[in-house]
Amino acid sequence: MANSPVGNRDLIRAINRSKILNTIKSYGLIPRAEIARLTGLSPATVTGITADLIQDNLVFEKEVGDSSGGRRPIMLAINPHGGCVVGIKVMEDHALGALTDLEASLLVKQSFPLTDTSPEGVSLAVGELVVELLRLSANPLSSLMGVGVGLAGIVDSGQGIVCQSPFFGWTDVPLRELIQNRVHVPVYIDNDVNTLAFAEKWFGAGQGINDFLVVTFGRGIGLGIVVNGQFHHGLRGGAGELGHTVIRPGGELCACGKRGCLEMYVSEPAMLRQASEAFNQGQLASQPHTPEELVALAESGAAPAREILVQAGQLLGQSIANLINIFNPQCILINGEGVRAGRWLFDAMRASIDEHTLPSLRQDVSILVEPLGDDAWARGAASLVLHELFESPINRQRDSEIA
Ligand SMILES: [Zn+2]
Structure with a gap:
């Protein structure tokens, strides 16, 4: 045809x-x-x-x-009011939904608990959240142009399949179809870091920029890739697993089954684990249980706390320098809850990027650390739908032909 x-x-x-x-x-x-x-x-x-x-x-x-x-x-x-779209960020124990107009402006948002994390349970909760958002915004179902869903893991967005979900232990779940059977409008799913990259491109710092990378830093380390104006997903949606690049062969055992992954040294849980060891060895006067407490210790002059943050910043910077050398982007946007780690980590990260990036590539790239909240992730999921609405079928076809 x-x-x-x-x-x-x-x-x-x-x-x-x-x-x-x-x-x-x-x-x-x-x-x-x-x-x-x-x-x-x-x-x-x-x-x-x-x-x-x-x-x-x-x-x-x-x-x-x-x-x-x-x-x-x-x-x-x-016409921003020509319809509405819903974006949902699915997390471990709850889902956050945002209903936006056609310019991705937030109209209402709502959080929803996830008690049943089976594929059926999550798709049921997403369906109920969509109905709740329409009710809160007083928009009829007929105005809903689509639902975008972002979640952690390897997501084949072309096929609508969650290949691997670390939170829920799923393998090859046809989540798009399950949700579509409940909401009866077009549904798009993607890795949550990619939805954040959509948010940046649609209404954030990535507007009008053709080559940029989004690095998320928090519980894990993620990467969203925009090359030549297009989102790069890889063959099965797995592109961007920066947290599982090996930086210490034979190092600490990661949840992915490999040893020495970046996120075993740089993520928030990794830094808190190191702080706990320092406390047990009597190097820290108290044990920090949150990243904020670790930063407070560093601010109060505790050298081991500073050392943990600085070391994490150096390793993160080294990985970002590698990315700059590979992709030659115009901009690196760093966000996620980990941006609360503050100046100790990010000053060290910037110094490490300067040290390890090829000078001619370093001068082109701007590094932006942004404290975006969960809303941005949900609005990003909504932008998945807007992207489809505006996307040229040429690019869309290319995706499906490869899949
Ligand atoms: Zn790993």
């Missing part, structure tokens, strides 16, 4: 529709003639497709400016 004349015509129209939508989104307010000039499409094509977009409520017309005696120019803009 894809190669038939009708199939080609539909595909070309879908590509043109995506080009026009993205142009309107990029420029905010834009006249039809300017869309035709920027996209290289004929005025007739632009008129036809924008008529459909207006009909679908995705775009609206607005008269602006001074008429100077003549007709006032008619501009087009994205």
Whole structure:
């Protein structure tokens, strides 16, 4: 079908529709003639497709400016209220949901406990959370354009399958289908770090940047990869397992079954474990039970606490330098709950990045440490749906052909 004349015509129209939508989104307010000039499409094509977009409520017309005696120019803009989307971050014992408009602005959010963590239990909870968010926002089900779900683990987003979930012990669970059977709208799933990368690209520091990496630092270490404007998932969605790159062969045993993984030395649990050892050996006066307590000890002058944070920062910086040398990105965005580790860790990380990155690549890249909250992860999951809405079918097809 894809190669038939009708199939080609539909595909070309879908590509043109995506080009026009993205142009309107990029420029905010834009006249039809300017869309035709920027996209290289004929005025007739632009008129036809924008008529459909207006009909679908995705775009609206607005008269602006001074008429100077003549007709006032008619501009087009994205209609943020043309529909709504839901994003959900699934965590170990609860799910956080966000309902946003078509510009990813948060309208309502809600947390939901996960008591049953079987695939059926989680999909049931996600379905109930979607209904609750629609009720809270007073939006009808008919306005819901899709649901995006982010969770930790290896997620094959093209197939909609959770290949491996460290929290729930799942293997090859068709989560997208299970949720879709409950909510009856398009559902998209992805690794939670990737949903955060979507958030950065859609409404965060990654807007307008084609090559950037998102490093999440907290309980584990994750990586979201955007290359040439596209999200890189790898063959089965497993790209970005930075936390399980081996930095000490034969080192500490990781939950993944291998030894010497980065997150056995740099994550928050790893630093607290090291602090506990220092306390047991009498080097620390008290035992910190949270990252905040460890930072407070460092601030109060406890040298072993500082040493733990500095060492973790050095190792994290070394890994990020390797990434810069491989990807040559314009920007590295570091977030996750671990950003509370503060200056001891991040000063050491920056020094280590400077030391280990090729100088000509270091000068191009900006490093941003951002304290984004859980909302951003859930809004990121919502952006999964928006991304699909705006994405060119060319890129979408490429994904499914490879899968
Ligand atoms: Zn590991």
